Amino acid sequence: MGRLMKRFALTVPFENLDVIHDTTWHLDENSLFRKIVENDRGGMCYELNPLFFYILKGMGFRGQMIAATIDGNDTTMQNTHIASVVFHHDEPYLIDVGFGMNLPLQPLPLTGEWVHSITGNYRVVKTDICGTYRFEKHKNGTLKMSYTFTLAAIDETAMNEARDAVHTSAASPFNKAYLMSKLTDQGHMTLTETSYTTVIDGEKHKKDIDQETFRKLSQQKFSLHFEG
Template identity: 35%
Template structure:
């Protein structure tokens, strides 16, 4: 484990994500941790919209996500999840990624935080920072290996221009999600890009509310003021009538106590 930060409790973090299994440095535990995380901690950009400055310092992230039961976006969620994994004894490497899924310009900007986790002689890509739009389990870093998780199939392929590319099989084609190169980054390396995401006029993060979380039946999302509840039988869409109903819906469908 790394040097502990005073006041931060790994067990409280595990309780926050509902993990009650054994503490063993294994691929099984890593998969359980990621699955629990994406089902309990939402992706959300609400602080950015409310012009509350973000901090990527681990104590501040712990306070927001663990103590106050909020969510965050990739630079927050994967930073704190990476800290948890290191505290549990995993070897973690931080990478910058280009996020392609919602990008209209090519090449996609380097505005995503990705984790590589090494377990014995295997490497895995872990990511809890894209809400319901990414894998629920870590993926083996093996070129071209198709990996199915429920009704979703992913693969990581090496490309000449962008390094590794994560793709999802959708509508009879491979759809790019994010790409990255194997250049390790330090926590401070993400600060400038996160600042751009918060304040840049052309940032997609400071325009409308984006909230997402996986559920046992599908996923819940918010796009601006529209809530979408996806289940096996279809999708239920609604718009709260006022601020109080909006706050109540955030708590009901995402566990976000908006007053915190």
């Protein structure tokens, strides 16, 4: 499973082109396959994680999609992070291949056990609220990112509602400017309209760019094209 998660992250970028362009359609297994696989695109968490879940389901894994709330988010952005939980020997594991560059690249047990990846150290712990868990990313001993979730199964309606909130909420961090990121063999890379950042063997390199360079890099590094 870990190899499959890493291959997915190396191949499919996290990107918000459809959010910025306000392009929407009904999200389901067929439309996600068409966009990401047939059209060689990336997507947001509510696209990447469901597609990966459908792949796992087709391989015979048992589980469900779940909704999470990123800690610190506005109330309009509650339950807008979509991930999945699968069961192995009846034990649940969190699967997340769609959280930007916050990628464990392995299934996360819900026992507090640490999982280490090239992007950081991860665990899932129980909270003080019954039935609620917290995903945590730590780096250099510091908590960098977290979200809370339950094991309640969601359907495609919740996926589409999450998409709508990300597109329309004033509190959404993804509807203001282009953002692309993807795992690399030595780290990861992130592209915005004003900067290109790479992390190679733990060293961060960031450079300012202009619009022409942004368009060139979006095509060269992320296989994403702009009209005009």
